[in-house]
Amino acid sequence: MIRRSITASELWKSFKWKKFQKMLFRLQKRVYKAVSVGDKRKARSLQKLILKSQAARLLAIRQVTQLNAGKKTAGIDGKASLSFEERLALAENISLHHTNWKHQRLREIPIPKKDGSTRMLKVPTMADRAWQCLAKYALEPAHEATFHARSYGFRSGRSAHNAQKFLFDNLRSHCNGINKRVIELDIEKYFDRINHSAIMDNLIAPSGLKLGIWRCLKAGTNVGFPDQGTPQGGVGALRSVQW
Numbered sequence: 001m002i003r004r005s006i007t008a009s010e011l012w013k014s015f016k017w018k019k020f021q022k023m024l025f026r027l028q029k030r031v032y033k034a035v036s037v038g039d040k041r042k043a044r045s046l047q048k049l050i051l052k053s054q055a056a057r058l059l060a061i062r063q064v065t066q067l068n069a070g071k072k073t074a075g076i077d078g079k080a081s082l083s084f085e086e087r088l089a090l091a092e093n094i095s096l097h098h099t100n101w102k103h104q105r106l107r108e109i110p111i112p113k114k115d116g117s118t119r120m121l122k123v124p125t126m127a128d129r130a131w132q133c134l135a136k137y138a139l140e141p142a143h144e145a146t147f148h149a150r151s152y153g154f155r156s157g158r159s160a161h162n163a164q165k166f167l168f169d170n171l172r173s174h175c176n177g178i179n180k181r182v183i184e185l186d187i188e189k190y191f192d193r194i195n196h197s198a199i200m201d202n203l204i205a206p207s208g209l210k211l212g213i214w215r216c217l218k219a220g221t222n223v224g225f226p227d228q229g230t231p232q233g234g235v236g237a238l239r240s241v242q243w
Contacts, residue, residue, distance in 0.1 A: 008084040017062065020055035027053065028141040035145035035204060044206045047138040051098045051209060057091045060133035064126060075125030076107045082126055090127055094134060099208025101131045103219040124219075132216065135209055142204040 027050050034043035050056050065071055065082050074080040082090065094101075106122035113119055124132065140156055147155065152163040171177035196217050203210055 008088055012084045012087060015058060017059070020059050023055045024050070024053065024059060024137060027056075028137065031138070031141040032145050035142045040204055043142050043204060047142065047204075047209065048206050050138040051134060051206075052095075054091070054095070056134055056137050057094050057098075057130075060094075060137065061087050061090055061130045063133050064129040068129075070123070073123055074107065075123050075128065076105050077125045079126050090130055093127070094131055098131070098134065099206075099211070101128075101212040101215065103128050103131075103212075103215045106219055124216075128216070128219075131212065135212060138209060139203075139205060146204075 027046060031043050031046045031050070034040070034046060061082075065087060072080045104125050104127075106124055109121040109123060110118045111121050144155070150163075150166065152158045152160065167182065169175065171180055171182070196214070199217065200210060200214060203213065205213065
């Protein structure tokens with residue numbers, strides 16, 4: 001058992017992560033270009049390649065087990081971390097079931113808000129997070145091609161600071177900022193009420209990935225609103241698509 005563990009450890013540490021990232025990025029660029037020219041059929045075929053890619057699977061598992069801020073938060077299975085052997089076994093499991101992934105229930109953690117109320121953080125298991133991260137790799141480049149140039153919410157490589165800089169550059173006096181306005185809107189409980197059918201209708205993805213996303217949505221539904229809302233606490237693929 002100890003020997004097997006050492007072997008798994010050495011194998012995991014020997015992976016060429018930078019090479020994997022370059023391989024994944026090349027596929028993602030091809031997905032982006034296909035959607036940009038309106039060839040969604042080709043984009044879906046390329047997304048299947050990402051889901052089948054060993055590099056993408058291993059990067060997804062590495063992301064949720066080693067790099068993410070919530071890597072030590074356990075799901076309902078109680079696992080807050082995975083051994084090297086468990087990571088390799090998970091990679092094999094995702095390889096076999098990536099087109100038919102079944103989500104487990106979510107662990108609910110109440111988070112207090114400034115107004116005195118609470119919001120429910122719904123945490124998936126480590127395995128579900130890894131599958132969601134793999135799904136994110138396939139979904140993001142397709143939907144990046146459809147977003148507005150000045151959209152900053154839940155997009156890879158963008159943040160509130162980018163929006164602040166754009167506002168600063170366009171509201172200064174020499175840009176005639178005195179005649180411009182900033183309109184702030186707060187859509188209350190947006191992610192608690194977004195319709196599941198609307199998400200699925202706008203999703204650019206092959207059928208197997210759509211099935212997994214649908215199950216992911218249903219795993220985190222509110223009892224009072226079974227056809228609405230997305231779980232807050234997952235990897236974030238769905239939010240990128242919605243925004």
